[in-house]
Amino acid sequence: MSSSDILDVLNIKPKSSSPDTGVQGGSQVSVSAQGKSSVNKPQVTGIQRELYNLLGDNSPAVPIKQNNKFKDLLNSTAKPSPWSYVEFEANKHVHIRHWVKGSKELVGNSVEPSSFAKFDEHLSIPSFTEAEYAEFMKGHNDGNLEWAYDEIKYLFDLCRRYDLKWFVIADRFSFNNNDRKVDDLKEMFYTVFQRYLLHRDPENPLIPQMNFPKEKELERKKYLERLLKRTAAEIAEEEALIIESRKFEMAAKKTLQEREAVLQLLDHPHSDKPISQFLTSQGMSQLYANLLNDKNRKRKPDSTTPENPWMKQQQQFAQQRQQIQHQQQAKLSQEQLQQQQLQQQLQQQLQQQMQQENQQRHNAQQKQSKESSSTPSTKQSVELKTEGGQRLNKKQKIELQNALRRKQDSEYAEHLLERFTLEERKNLGVIAHGEKLAPGVFLRSSKIPTYKPAIQNKLVSTLQELGLPIRPAMPSLPVVQEHEKLLKRIVTLLELKKQMDKLTAEKQTIKP
Numbered sequence: 358m359s360s361s362d363i364l365d366v367l368n369i370k371p372k373s374s375s376p377d378t379g380v381q382g383g384s385q386v387s388v389s390a391q392g393k394s395s396v397n398k399p400q401v402t403g404i405q406r407e408l409y410n411l412l413g414d415n416s417p418a419v420p421i422k423q424n425n426k427f428k429d430l431l432n433s434t435a436k437p438s439p440w441s442y443v444e445f446e447a448n449k450h451v452h453i454r455h456w457v458k459g460s461k462e463l464v465g466n467s468v469e470p471s472s473f474a475k476f477d478e479h480l481s482i483p484s485f486t487e488a489e490y491a492e493f494m495k496g497h498n499d500g501n502l503e504w505a506y507d508e509i510k511y512l513f514d515l516c517r518r519y520d521l522k523w524f525v526i527a528d529r530f531s532f533n534n535n536d537r538k539v540d541d542l543k544e545m546f547y548t549v550f551q552r553y554l555l556h557r558d559p560e561n562p563l564i565p566q567m568n569f570p571k572e573k574e575l576e577r578k579k580y581l582e583r584l585l586k587r588t589a590a591e592i593a594e595e596e597a598l599i600i601e602s603r604k605f606e607m608a609a610k611k612t613l614q615e616r617e618a619v620l621q622l623l624d625h626p627h628s629d630k631p632i633s634q635f636l637t638s639q640g641m642s643q644l645y646a647n648l649l650n651d652k653n654r655k656r657k658p659d660s661t662t663p664e665n666p667w668m669k670q671q672q673q674f675a676q677q678r679q680q681i682q683h684q685q686q687a688k689l690s691q692e693q694l695q696q697q698q699l700q701q702q703l704q705q706q707l708q709q710q711m712q713q714e715n716q717q718r719h720n721a722q723q724k725q726s727k728e729s730s731s732t733p734s735t736k737q738s739v740e741l742k743t744e745g746g747q748r749l750n751k752k753q754k755i756e757l758q759n760a761l762r763r764k765q766d767s768e769y770a771e772h773l774l775e776r777f778t779l780e781e782r783k784n785l786g787v788i789a790h791g792e793k794l795a796p797g798v799f800l801r802s803s804k805i806p807t808y809k810p811a812i813q814n815k816l817v818s819t820l821q822e823l824g825l826p827i828r829p830a831m832p833s834l835p836v837v838q839e840h841e842k843l844l845k846r847i848v849t850l851l852e853l854k855k856q857m858d859k860l861t862a863e864k865q866t867i868k869p
Contacts, residue, residue, distance in 0.1 A: 359407070438458060438459075439459060440457065440458055441460060441461045441464050442455075443455065443456075444468050445468060479520060482516055484513065485553065490549075492556070493552050493556035504545055509545065511530075516546060523543060540571050543569050547568070548569070550567055551568070637827070637828070638800075641800075641828075801832045812851065815851050816844065816851070819847050825843075
């Protein structure tokens, strides 16, 4: 079954190269196209005709027919290129023949050197006569040179022949049955070569490279022999020591990483701005915001914990530290209990006093109510008066009552605190405030008094001259109190200076 049969079964019309002119015309065109395709298609071997016809008009993805042009090349009429069997010079003593493309007329009859002769390079080792050797070795006779000129010449010839391959040179060296080792040959060669260069060209850059430390070379070989003579137990011991040293290095790296992490936690965000900007309240708030923003950057890096070679000893140290920490915590807990007991006693005493005062006030109010009910004229006496005789409104009355209450509370607190010393007050953290505090949490440094801009600028310049910060670095209560005293004294000094300058100016104007 061919592809045309399949198309007929599926009722698919074959493609036509020309437009449809009718049923008869279309059939003729399709028949002619099929005839042309059947003529043009080559005969395929290795595949059945029915399978190949199933492809239809689709071209295969892989070429089925192999185009082998080797036989075509054999049958070509092109003229082959000539080759010549020519002789060339491998070295001075050996001549070899090989094939070269081209005719003998083009190549010529001359013997050419080998194409690999450019890679056959040798070291340029000098040669010198006995007179020259005596001349450049005249001022360097140090007693160590026991070699004769003939032996040195023999050594240089071997070095020139074997290109400074020292083990081959030592194997071939035999001069008057002298037993010379490799290190002796190297020392003699480099010493003579260096002195030859110094005599010919003192500025030659190869002179520093001609130094051969024989003692260091012998010591190096001794160390190498010791390494090669080690037993298996010594090698295992050295490997164990290397492993332990690596553990120590890992532990040191871990401690450094932990130290860097702690420093990063304690570090502040770097800024190009001067420090004076962070001494104001606005600068402090800005610094606090920078610290919060920089919080994500400061994290402890994760690192693998290396094995500890002295684990038992570290466990003992850890147990001792834990015991010390437990003892310290016990002491702190005892002190906290004592403080809590003292505070509870103070609170109980304050509550009892407040209850007594409330009871007294309640009794006084009952008496006043009875008196007001008995006499109507006493209603006017409720209105309080100031010392000047002016009447007070309701708001002023409430403020005056609150002030009197605060004063009474502060007097009572001071009366209670008379039993404690200053050290006990500091430990308990009890402070009697005479002024009204603002509600909520606030910074103690924000309560430091400020002055007018002119006085504030002079104040800042004075503090900078004294080398003191505008705001205290550790604003505890005693530090803030002393700071306020210092500011008041500086302000008074500035006022005195201002008055002094004013008086001196007036004095100068009054003088005739």
